Amino acid sequence: MIERTLGQVADMCGGRLIGTASPEKKIAGVAIDSRKITTDVLFVPLGGANVDGHAFVEGSLQAGAGASLWQRGREGAPEGALIEVEDVLEALQQLSSAYLLESGAKVIGITGSNGKTTTKDMVFALLGDSFRVHKTQGNFNNHLGLPLTLLSMPEDTEIVVLEMGMSDLGEIALLAKIAPPDVAIVTNIGESHLLNLGSRENIARAKLEIASGIKPGGLLVYNGDEPLIPLVLKEIEHSLPEGLRTFTFGLEGTNDDYPTGMMRRGGGMTFSARSEGDLCFSLPVLGSHNVTNALAAMAAARTFGVGSAKMKDGLATMQLTGMRIERLVGISGLTILNDAYNSSPTSARAAIDVLAALDGYASNILVLGDMLELGEQEREYHREIGRYAAKAGIRAIYAYGPLSADSAEGALETMGAGSVHAFLDKEEMIAHLRRNLKPDDAVLVKASRGMKLEEVVYALRDEPLVIEGV
Numbered sequence: 001m002i003e004r005t006l007g008q009v010a011d012m013c014g015g016r017l018i019g020t021a022s023p024e025k026k027i028a029g030v031a032i033d034s035r036k037i038t039t040d041v042l043f044v045p046l047g048g049a050n051v052d053g054h055a056f057v058e059g060s061l062q063a064g065a066g067a068s069l070w071q072r073g074r075e076g077a078p079e080g081a082l083i084e085v086e087d088v089l090e091a092l093q094q095l096s097s098a099y100l101l102e103s104g105a106k107v108i109g110i111t112g113s114n115g116k117t118t119t120k121d122m123v124f125a126l127l128g129d130s131f132r133v134h135k136t137q138g139n140f141n142n143h144l145g146l147p148l149t150l151l152s153m154p155e156d157t158e159i160v161v162l163e164m165g166m167s168d169l170g171e172i173a174l175l176a177k178i179a180p181p182d183v184a185i186v187t188n189i190g191e192s193h194l195l196n197l198g199s200r201e202n203i204a205r206a207k208l209e210i211a212s213g214i215k216p217g218g219l220l221v222y223n224g225d226e227p228l229i230p231l232v233l234k235e236i237e238h239s240l241p242e243g244l245r246t247f248t249f250g251l252e253g254t255n256d257d258y259p260t261g262m263m264r265r266g267g268g269m270t271f272s273a274r275s276e277g278d279l280c281f282s283l284p285v286l287g288s289h290n291v292t293n294a295l296a297a298m299a300a301a302r303t304f305g306v307g308s309a310k311m312k313d314g315l316a317t318m319q320l321t322g323m324r325i326e327r328l329v330g331i332s333g334l335t336i337l338n339d340a341y342n343s344s345p346t347s348a349r350a351a352i353d354v355l356a357a358l359d360g361y362a363s364n365i366l367v368l369g370d371m372l373e374l375g376e377q378e379r380e381y382h383r384e385i386g387r388y389a390a391k392a393g394i395r396a397i398y399a400y401g402p403l404s405a406d407s408a409e410g411a412l413e414t415m416g417a418g419s420v421h422a423f424l425d426k427e428e429m430i431a432h433l434r435r436n437l438k439p440d441d442a443v444l445v446k447a448s449r450g451m452k453l454e455e456v457v458y459a460l461r462d463e464p465l466v467i468e469g470v
């Protein structure tokens with residue numbers, strides 16, 4: 001994490017020392033919450049939905065913070081070491097960018113509608129044995145999370161792997177300005193945040209802002225199965241960096257890299273890749289979408305000189321962040337695929353494909369919650385995913401949420417009423433599931449973050465299943 005004198009911090013973020021701030025005083029780390037103050041930390045007071053962080057500056061200093069930023073022109077500055085800035089959030093971003101520059105760390109930026117976190121975990125697994133690597137923690141992938149990730153980075157970090165998230169145009173451009181990538185990955189163009197963007201074309205434009213931020217001579221790794229990406233690259237070619245290199249990955253043989261042999265093995269995947277000859281790789285996670293995530297991660301690792309053997313070991317032992325097609329065993333032996341972190345049509349189809357391909361189970365059951373932020377076509381998207389699940393041969397569908405009633409409708413076009421259940425009450429659905437699931441069933445739980453369907457997963461693991469009939 002950042003350790004600098006107040007004089008250095010002021011220079012790095014365009015601030016001015018006021019109050020008792022001494023240029024030689026050192027800070028260690030950054031905090032945005034006064035309830036998490038550590039000795040000599042720099043407190044950063046931000047505005048929120050409930051309160052403004054400036055209300056906690058005095059308390060933070062009394063609790064041991066080395067100093068605090070203070071918004072220029074704001075009344076009521078307390079006694080203590082303050083750094084006055086034009087805008088606190090911008091100062092935080094500027095400080096993080098300056099710290100990154102001084103560290104000399106290389107940047108791998110990862111964006112895309114789905115797979116940022118998964119691919120980040122894969123890149124970390126591929127590079128971690130050869131370099132000092134720092135990565136986004138959790139889902140800290142926005143205008144606030146990315147700067148905090150940078151400021152928590154050890155000074156001797158060699159490579160920082162940053163998730164770059166967005167829900168509107170201009171957001172990725174800002175993140176790529178704060179941390180210009182040496183390598184940028186675009187995992188895919190789905191439908192996430194269509195509500196704001198309005199079209200998949202605009203989602204592609206938003207994601208490809210990362211390309212314009214790449215350093216000269218840098219590398220853009222992107223999903224070559226997505227036709228919108230080259231279209232937008234053509235559109236923005238005037239803004240692309242000098243000497244930009246590109247590398248495509250995907251399932252189609254037209255890409256620079258693609259799986260030459262892919263299959264499910266136990267709870268994971270095995271595959272070979274065009275770029276790696278006939279070497280066989282294994283992944284401890286299901287889904288062909290995770291194989292394409294792995295190809296993207298391998299392309300990034302290869303540019304840092306990571307060889308095939310290290311890639312093989314890294315992928316085989318990678319730790320994936322939970323709730324992404326996470327395979328769990330429920331009470332009574334039930335198999336659960338916990339994919340409840342988030343959802344959108346593209347990731348829901350990918351998850352349904354995984355469930356449908358699982359053989360050896362009595363029944364493959366889908367628990368499908370609403371997909372949020374899809375904009376005006378949301379009901380049609382839900383009907384379509386219901387149809388998709390029915391056509392995939394899912395044995396029974398439990399639809400939860402107001403929009404998922406449309407998913408149920410779509411499924412009922414070809415499935416019997418006894419196999420499709422729609423709920424608005426989570427507890428009622430859980431009770432129904434516990435009565436009807438069998439220990440040798442497989443159940444996939446999939447919904448957007450806002451639906452909190454992990455509660456269903458907990459319920460299918462905590463209590464013994466009460467099996468009454470089918």
Ligand SMILES: CC(=O)N[C@H]1[C@@H](OP(=O)(O)OP(=O)(O)OC[C@H]2O[C@@H](n3ccc(=O)[nH]c3=O)[C@H](O)[C@@H]2O)O[C@H](CO)[C@@H](O)[C@@H]1O[C@H](C)C(=O)N[C@@H](C)C(=O)N[C@H](CCC(=O)N[C@@H](CCC[C@@H](N)C(=O)O)C(=O)O)C(=O)O
Nearest residue numbers: 032033034048049050051053139140141142145165166167
């Ligand atoms: C500013 C802040 O800290 N926000 C967090 C805070 O929100 P809230 O508004 O409730 O804050 P308060 O009003 O309570 O407090 C204001 C500040 O005062 C501090 N404070 C409060 C009380 C006190 O006693 N002492 C204090 O010092 C307090 O710390 C505040 O700073 O709390 C929420 C609940 O914990 C947090 O969720 C909220 O964090 C916001 C959302 C945030 O952006 N956090 C980032 C670190 C982050 O990266 N969060 C990610 C989610 C990112 C995400 O959604 N990404 C999108 C894509 C990008 C979309 C983009 N348009 C966007 O806006 O994000 C995606 O799809 O992935 C995460 O948490 O996972």
Ligand SMILES: Nc1ncnc2c1ncn2[C@@H]1O[C@H](COP(=O)(O)OP(=O)(O)OP(=O)(O)O)[C@@H](O)[C@H]1O
Nearest residue numbers: 113114115116117118289324325339342346347350
């Ligand atoms: N390449 C992909 N194509 C489709 N779905 C994917 C892909 N990679 C991951 N997913 C699925 O998308 C969901 C989110 O995965 P992950 O958290 O890795 O992506 P993310 O981009 O970080 O998501 P978010 O933007 O919601 O934070 C999970 O259900 C996961 O299984």
Ligand SMILES: C[C@@H](N)C(=O)N[C@H](C)C(=O)O
Nearest residue numbers: 342372373448449450451
């Ligand atoms: C908040 C945003 N990052 C997100 O994940 N939105 C989904 C659709 C949700 O909130 O469920």
